[in-house]
Amino acid sequence: MRLHALSVTAFGPFGGSVDIDFDRLGADGLFLLHGPTGAGKTSVLDAVAFALYGVLPGSRREHRRLLSDHAAPGVVPRVELRATLGGRRVTLTRTPEYLRPKRRGNGxxxxxxxxxxxxxxGDGENLTRIDEVAREVERLLGMRVDQFFQVVMLPQGDFARFLRARTEERGALLEQLFDTDRFADVEQWFAERRRAGAEALVGRTDAVDRLAARVATAAGVDLFAGGDVVDWATGLAEDARRRVEADHAALTVARADHDAARAAAAVAHRRSDARRRGEAARSALAALEAGRPDRDRRAEELAAAERADPVVRRITAFESARxxxxxxxxxxxxxxxxxxRTRAAEVVGALSWPPAADDAPxxxxxxxxxxGEIAVLDGVAEVEQRRASAADQRRATAARVTALTEALxxxxTRLDACPADRARWDAELAACVDAAAALVPAEARRAAAMAAVDARVERRRAERRLDDAVTxxxxxxxxxxDLRAQWLDLRERRLDSMAAELAARLTAGEPCTVCGATEHPAPAARRDDHVELHEERDAEARAQAAAADDASARARVxxxxxxxALLGPDDAADSAVLAGLLxxxxxxxxxxxxxxxxxxxxxxxxxALDxxxxxxxxxxxxxxxxxxxxxERLAALDTRIAEDTARVEAAVGPSASVADRRREVEDAIEAAIAVRDARVEAVAARDAAQRADAEVDEAVTTAGFATRAEAVAAARSAxxxxxxxxxxxxxxxxxxxxxAALADPDVAEAMVGDPVDTDAVDAADAATRDALDLAVARFDDAERRSVVLADLTAQLWAAADVVGPLQERQRELEALADVVAGRGANARKMSLRSYVLAARLEDVAAAASVRFRRMSEGRFEFVHSDEAGPRGTRGGLGLDVRDGYTGVVRPAGTLSGGEAFCASLSLALGLADIVAAEAGGVTLDTMFVDEGFGTLDAEALDAVMGVLDELRSGGRTVGIVxxxxxxxxxVPSRLEVVRGRTGSSVRVHAPV
Structure with a gap:
């Protein structure tokens, strides 16, 4: 991997656009990235990491707000990196997630x-999906994002912690860098196979035990506790089979006895039932003969009731008609x-009862x-309704006249006020135009005042930080x-008592290491204030650590x-005056x-006013x-209402309404018709009652009764x-x-002689039935037990044949799983994954020791330990330091500040070499070393720079942050990050 150029816009501290030419910076293989604290040195590395993987290194990875606070509104944050990855030159462009102003509205x-x-x-399809770009970059580099941050961007602080970390923390980092998932899968595979085998074996063993328990339960014996469970079950099955044969013979005898007893009982019960039926028939005939007079009386009562029923129906019809x-x-x-109560009173009062012939006409x-009077009233009613409608329309029209008058x-009034309102808006618009013209110079004055206040605040903060740093x-x-004086004092005291220390090593007859004499007449005695070697060395280490802290504090000052000094001279103006101006x-x-x-x-x-x-x-x-x-419409309605009122009053008078007059006439008509209909119905009902009375007399005579009362007395209900x-x-x-029963031949035969005794035959039948039930139950139980025992014995044979090989295979699997997990025969108590990590750490220690010896001028080297940790922690991840001056192996935490930096840098470079080799021998043409050089003295710095010079051999470019x-x-080639009020910028210093 080689970086060529980087372009950053509105990213982190860079408010504008920044372009970095890595080809020019790395022309001689080494360049320095420097600048004041907070300027953005690390942000340059963040931009490279973000362009490649879309994330930031370390703890900054969760920081999602990457848009620069110094960027102008609407500027898009963007990172573009041109690099050679996997032998191919590519251009990577990324924009982070950010918040932009809405195009419409606020927010x-x-x-x-x-x-x-x-x-x-130009060879290949360009990629625009985030996931596709990430996979292609990882393929080209041959390493994951965590490996890249440890191999290409060497974070010294992380490796100082790695150097002093506990076993678990060191193992966690190594697992991130080296792919041990396949070894963890092997461990998990063995554990799962062991667990599955144990479960299967337990299931098979439990199956045998359950089958043995079922055999004991089926046979009704105690649970087997002897040697061969299969032989035991086979014997029980054979005993059950013999028991079935014996019980079957007994069942045959019991069934024959029961059949004979049941036949004898059936004959006896048939004869007894026939005799009982004959005796019951004789008793019934005697009772019927004694009740015959009563039956004759009820027959006569029924005949009279049948004749009286039509008479009673006629009487009932007559009562209803009446x-x-x-x-x-x-x-x-x-x-x-x-x-x-109506106008029909006079006509109705003249009617007679019974009705006369002229009443209805x-x-x-x-x-x-x-x-006819109603027809006349209906014509006037239309006029009255028209008058009412016109009155409603007049009220609505009058209300509208009032509303229109008020609206006008x-x-x-509002129209008269408009000129004054428009003059007021004209004056206010002129004021707004004047304010807009004066706004630009006012904002310039405020910006100047704010800059002055910010400069004063920043200078006061810098002065306070400087005072704190000086203190x-x-x-x-x-x-x-103080610590150096203590160390020198202890050293002086130890030198003074060195003779006593050498005397303590003398042995009678042995030569002295100083003079060679075998006689020691007056050896020096140990003084009370004698100083041991470790006390002197501890004091020296404390003095060196204090010197390193002092150098760091002076560098901070x-x-x-x-x-x-970069902030410029202090303004003499008072802070209160500046604040007031702002x-x-x-x-x-x-x-x-x-x-x-x-x-x-x-x-x-x-x-809007216009x-x-x-x-x-x-x-x-x-x-x-x-x-x-x-x-005009209101006047027309008044004329129509007056005309209609005159017509209505002419028809019904001024005090009555047409509706009331019509209602009186309708009531008279309704009452007259009701009287007429009621008189017709009354005449018809009277005639029907007279006809019903004549029909009753005729029915009484026809039925043969003398009077109606006699017929009613003879009547009965249905x-x-x-x-x-x-x-x-x-x-x-x-x-x-x-x-018919007495005529039955079986009954006639049974009535002859003495009754049959059925109790004896029933007792014999019951006894043989009980014996048969017992024999059936014994046979069924024996047969069921025999079948169950035979089936369980066969299952027991099959289960026993499977358990043996499974037990042997499970013992072998458990022994191998224990070794892989770091238990059992594993003497080092290291799991397979821990063993692989220990091997990787041993390679890292060997590679780091080469550089550590050079940086320490041959004094220090790393020592890898594969011993188990305290309290059962996993072994193989121990890392100490051997001091070549004393030969003592000591913890890395005892190193001084500069020694710890050299150790961390050596460890980081060694780990980078091993991870690169693990990633398939990927070529790393560009790498960065971040911070930590402030703890080195001049000689240590020379040694470190010598090692870094070696890194750039073969065309490699090394950037020091x-x-x-x-x-x-x-370092003549430098990339300087400059901090400013509007964001950071960069300056490139490179020899021509």
């Missing part, structure tokens, strides 16, 4: 991200009373006369001096002083903008014409007559049935 709307990949050689005649007479009287004549007056640097200097300018801008913003509103109001005046003038003319027309007939018929049937000023002298 913002979300703009989705986009991506494109263009093949610069009641109808009485009701009709009452209806006549009621109709006459109703007619007395008189009523008809009166009805015809009243009907209001319109004329901190003074504190670190004092601590450095220098950096802050440079930043303060407030005054802001108030003027807001006042003028508010006035100018109302220009369109005022112009629209003035035009349109309203035109509308009111037109409306006034229309209302005036409508008012004149309505007044239910009573039906009961009499049923009783007589039942007696006849019983008598016939008794005679740092603000250390000394690197500017060492």
């Amino acid at each position: 913002v709307t979300k703009q989705n991200a986009s991506a494109s990949l263009v093949w610069d050689d 009641r109808r005649a009485d009701d009709a007479a009452d209806a006549v009287h009621a109709a006459v009373r109703t007619a007395q 008189r009523l008809d004549a009166a009805v015809r006369a009243w009907s 007056a209001a319109a004329r 901190a640097a003074e504190a670190t200097g004092r601590r450095r001096d 220098d950096h802050l002083r440079e930043a303060l 407030d005054e300018a802001t108030a003027d801008v807001e006042r003028l903008r508010a006035q100018a913003d109302r220009r369109d509103e005022v112009h629209a109001a003035r035009e 349109r309203e005046a035109d509308r009111i003038a037109t409306e006034t003319a229309t209302v005036s014409a409508d008012l004149a027309t309505t007044r 239910d009573a007559r039906e009961r009499l007939r049923a009783d007589l018929a039942r007696a006849e049937r019983e008598e016939a049935a008794a005679g 740092s603000h250390v000023s000394e690197l500017r002298d060492r």
Whole structure:
């Protein structure tokens, strides 16, 4: 991979467009990316990462707001990268997700991200989908996004933490960089096979146990606890088969005994039933003969009731006709009373009862006369209705005249006020135009005041940060001096007591390591303030760490002083005066903008006023014409109402209405007709009652009764007559049935001799039936048990044949799964995935040690450990440092600041080499090293730069990201990120 050029627009701190030529910067293989803190050095790397993968490195990955705060409204954030990936030159263009102003209305709307990949050689189809671009970039680079950030952009802070991390944290990072999923799948495969095999084996073993329990239950014996369960089950099945044969023989004997007893009992019961029927028939005939007089009396009662039934029906019809005649007479009287309250009272009062021949003609004549009067009234009613309608129209017309008069007056008043309103809107529009003209210089004054206030605030912040940094640097200097004095004091004391230390190593008869003598007459004694070697070295390490902290603090002071100088000289104006000027300018801008913003509103109001005046003038003319027309219509309605009133009063008088007069006539007609109809119905009802009375006398004579009372006394209800007939018929049937029963030959034979004793034969039958039931139950139980035992024994044979091989195979699988999971025979207690990660870490340690030895001038190298961690943590991921001066292997946390940086850089470069090799030997022509150089002294910096010089061999370009000023002298090709109020920009310094 080689980067050629980068173009950034409205991205991060870059408010405008920034173009970077990596081919020019990396012409000699090494360039420096520097600038003040917060200027945007890391944002350059973010832009490269975003162009390739669409995400940012590390913790910044979740930061979704990439549009620059300094960008002008409407500018689209964009990153374009031209690079060679996988041997092909491409142009990658991406825009992040951002919020843009709405094209209509206020507010913002979300703009989705986009991506494109263009093949610069023109060979192949260009890509525009985000997912397709991501897959193609990963294919061309041969590494995932996490691997890219660890291989191409070396984050020193991450590797310092990796160097001192616990086993679990180090393993998590290695799993991100190296693809161990297939080894985890192998572990999971073994675990699943082991679990499945165990479940299958448990299922098979449980099946055998369940079958044995079912055999014991079926045989009715205790659960098997011996050797061969199959032989045990086979014996139980054979015993059950023999029991079936014995029970079958007993069942045959019991069935024959029961058949004989059942036949004898049937004969005895038939003879006993025949004798019982004969005795019952004799008793029935005797009872029937004793009740014969009563049956004769009921037969006579039934015959008289049958004759009286038509007479009673006639009497009932007569009573009903008589009641109808009485009701009709009452209806006549009621109709006459109703007619007395109407104009028909005189005509009805002259009628006679019973009716005379001329009563009906008189009523008809009166009805015809009243009907003619109604015809006359109907003609007058139309005139009355027309008069009422005209009255309603007059009220509505009068109300409209009033409304039109009021509307005309209001319109004329509003029209008179329009000239004054238009003059007021003209004056306000002129004021808005003047405010718009004055707004531009007012905004310029406010911008100048705001810039002055911002400069004052920024300078005060820089001064406070500088003061805090100077105080901190003074504190670190004092601590450095104190710790160095302590170390020198301990060193001096140890040198003073070195003789005692050497004397403690002397052994009688052994030569002295200093003079070679074998005699030691007066060895030096250990002093009370003797200092051990480890105490001296601990003090030296503390002194070196304090010196590194002091150097870092002094570098921060220098950096802050440079930043303060870039802000320029301090303005002498008072802060309160600047704030007052800003407030005054802001108030003027807001006042003028508010006035100018109302220009369109005022112009629209003035035009609306003109349109309203035109509308009111037109409306006034229309209302005036409508008012004149309505007044003419009102006068016409008054004339029509007067004419109709005169006609109605001529017909019914001034006090009555046509409807009331018509209602009186209709009531008289209705009453007269009701009287006539009631009299007709009353005459008809009276005649019907007389005919019904004559029919009753005729029916009594025909039925043979002397009087009506005699016929009524003989009558019976239909239910009573039906009961009499049923009783007589039942007696006849019983008598016939008794005679037929005595005539039966079996009954006649059974009536001869003594009765049959059925209890004895029933007892014999019951005894043989119980014996047969018991034999059947025993045989069924024995046969069922034999069948079940035979089936269970066959199943037990099959289950036992399968369990043995499964148990042996499961033991082998469990042993192998334990080894893969780091248990059992695995002596190092390392799982397969941990073993692979340990091998990768061992390769990384070997590759990093080469550079670490060079940076430390041969003193340090990495040591990989595959021992298990404390409290059962996984082994193989231990990483310590061997000190070549002492030969001691010690934790990486004991390294000083500069030593830790060299170790981290070596580890990062070694890991980059191994990951690149893991990715298929991908060629990395461009890589970046981010920060950490401020902790190095001059000699360490020389060693590190020597290693970086080696990295650019073979055409590789290395970019160093740092603000250390000394690197500017060492690296001539530089990319400087410059911070400004309107956003950051870049300057390229490269030799021609």
